[in-house]
Amino acid sequence: MNHKRCIRIFVLLYMLASCFGILSEARAADIFPPPDRLQYPALEFRLPSAQRIELKNGMVLFFLPNPELPLISLSALIRTGSAYDPPGKEGVAELTAYLLRTGGTKKTASDAVDERFDFLGASPSVSMGLDSATVHFTFPKSDLDACLELLSQMLSEPAFEEKKLQIALSLKKEELRRIADNPQKLAFREFNRLLYPDDPRGRYATVASLENIVRDDLVVFHRKSFFPTNILIAVSGDIAKDDAVKKIEQYFGNWENPGSAPAVLPPPSKSARGLYFIRKPLPQSIVVGGELTVSKKDPDYYAFALLDFIIGSGGFPSRIFTAVRNNEGLAYSAGSFYRARGNYGVFGTYAFTKTASTAEAFELIRTILRAVAAGAVSQGDLDWAKKSVLNGFIFSFEEPAQIADQQMTVAYEDLPADYLAAYRSRIEAVTLDDLKRVAAKYLNEKKRLTVILGDVERFGKWPDGWQSPVFLNPQP
């Protein structure tokens, strides 16, 4: 009943529209102008920037006030990372970060630290990345002293209580036991491992490496990387600059400076290549591919970022998404990613597709990359990518905390001081020739690594000319 009425209404509307074609079109145009021809008011646009302040103890502070809420946000970046794990003791870096937060300090026992933070309703997070450690802490401004006092104890005089280390080790082992329960996580971990063979970046904690770790390893690791000249801090929130400087100096000023910063790791030399399978009988396969590529400091960085946008990170209209998802319905998630560091970069593609279409999705992405490498990009592609990146740039400056963090990251990565200010003009300067040149130069099928996790026996017919895959057998 309903169903029919609905159709009738549609038909009726349609007849009206066609009978009074001119009239209704004029009206429609009035209400729905072509979206590309809408006129917009000018956007007033300033790029606020944080102040850079060098503290007496060598710590560098980025500061931007934000009085809107009675909160203060603090972030810190420390030059260290899991890539600096001692060989055979993979996991030390991550455990150190975890124990800084949970293992108590020389002045305050861990349980008391937990109780204080929970009572404040504010708790700092300390996390370990591949090549940096980060701290985030947002707290009420009325608790500034209590919060900074505890944070300073945590970072400068941690206790690494043995019982908390045992809990952390046991939780980390459980995480390793469970990694295969998440097929995406497992596939990406193995992809990363193969991306950096014979490189400190490609090592992961294992049950065996965790067995080798004792409390002293954390003490040593902490001493090597947590000291003032190795830390950048960003502060924003409801606090004046002088107060911020005074408080940070008060709580971090007496921290002795024992060491020199660990050397920045040289870029990875070479990734594994070819095809790797992980057997897991699931109805959907994870297809990840990628290669080492251009760094953030390279002049080609901007052209490559736009190229990646066009290939698969620019949302729905990007190549991989349109081909794999729109046209063929092969995946819900498909696209590309580009992670650039100061001295190298990683470009990759992914698609999660049902077992029977594994080979088809793989082949489709390969065809797209080949075409792009051969120069199949247009001025239209470039214009769309540029407009999107330039118009969206304003969102990098939405909140004061984000701006201060961003400038801190630029300093951490040792990028030119005008990196953010010049970003727009560098993107604007990229030409179609640049795009084609970097595509030809950096997209290289022979150097590509592909990892596919799934029900291997039921993958579709594999494209001719592919060497037989290497089977991986990941262990916890």
Added chain:
Amino acid sequence: MLIRNKLSLALILLALWVCTGSAAAFDLEKRVIKTRLPNGLTVLMLERSFSPTVSLYIRHRVGAVDEVKGQSGAAHFLEHMMFKGTPTIGSKNYTAEKKLLSRIFRIGQTLDREKKKGEKGDQRRIERLSALLKRLQEAHRRYYIPNEIDRLYTENGGLNMNASTGQDVTTYFVNLPANKIELWARIESDRLLNPVFREFYTERDVILEERRQTTETSPDGKLFEAFLGAAYQVHPYGIPIIGLPEDLRFLSPQAIRTIHKKYLRAEHIVIAVVGDINPEKTLKLVTKYFGRIPRGSSQKNSIPAEPPQREERKVIVPFDANPSLIIGFHKPAPPSDDDYALDVLETILSKGRTSRLYAGLVSDKKIADSISVHNGMPAARFPNLFAIFARPRHPHTNAELRDAIFHELEAIRENPVSEQELAKAKNQMKMDYIRSLDSNAELASILSYYELLLGDYRYFSTYLSRINRISAQDIQKAAERYLVAENRTVALLATEKKVTNQNEP
């Protein structure tokens, strides 16, 4: 020493609470401009001018619970279809395209009918129709520019454009540079009134992939689906939003249109605009574009209520993964008094390292890997669940962990929580609340959600003062009433190895 410290801190914080309760930053009621258009649509505006950006939220009081039985997944499917454009967005020649689309639907439906016959279906006919459908779809691409909505938003600087479908509510949102509000109004009102359902059959395949990604290959997804299915035996909260596979595979364009009709009820729509705006000009634009959305007919939704649960329910989900569990208890939805009390209990049980369940089961007994509590699963238009999600730590089992959780809940029923715990929980909730005020998107999301759900965003602005009044007795009473054996559903994921872990070819 420690105790005194904590107590003095408690006093300071309580004092702070009273002082800042009415501080400008919190005083949403003075800053939010609420307008109802003549057609009944509600608009909430909030000016925040640090950056020249704006967050735009449109929420419909339509979700998976509004689906017709046997058409599960239709609301979520419609959300996907809403990105396919309109006659004036994405078409190269709409008159010709429209004819082709009708043919595609005709062939698609014939093909579905044949496939539904299963083994009795005519395989040659299926092949023929599939090939024909594929040809028509390819022909259609000549008339259609895909992903125009996304292209328009991205090219104009849009960020995080997306949509989400819940059991109760469907939401469309985007962040834009503040001068581009008209683009949003133009696109959104057009697709709301005139959506064209393009790429229907390929999109159905995409959604089947989405289901594989989030449910079939995910132990958490599988367990949650089974848990809700057991907890709700009559009410549609028991049916997955993405759809049951048997419904989803053959969902028809007609099922999607049925849901779309429910979008066109202006009084069931809330729009929130938060950011660097001129409220007067913004309202003018919203009125111009959204003013023509019809006031819907007042159809009654006949959604069956879930009858009271009389005995414990158990469900075991076999899966090749490590064990995990979900425990849930039926309870009333907001804004009931008990719901506020259970919000506080959620915090006491699971927020922070000193919370009851974390300290007891992860740190002390060491039998849990992780544990979290969510009051209000899976949604809030109807009575919902107080739910506990947990994973045992090897070699401990689901059964041990389940019993330990029951034991902790028993303690809550038997003794009032301490004043210290209560004060701590309230501080934590207050900080979470304040933190949620510092982003345009978060504010737009929260304001529009409560306005739509409860008819008044002030549920949010008065939230803290309501929470502040909750006593230890309120919590104990709520626990005695709801957290009892006969009212609970327990779902366990049981390890089932499908094959040995051999990875040689």
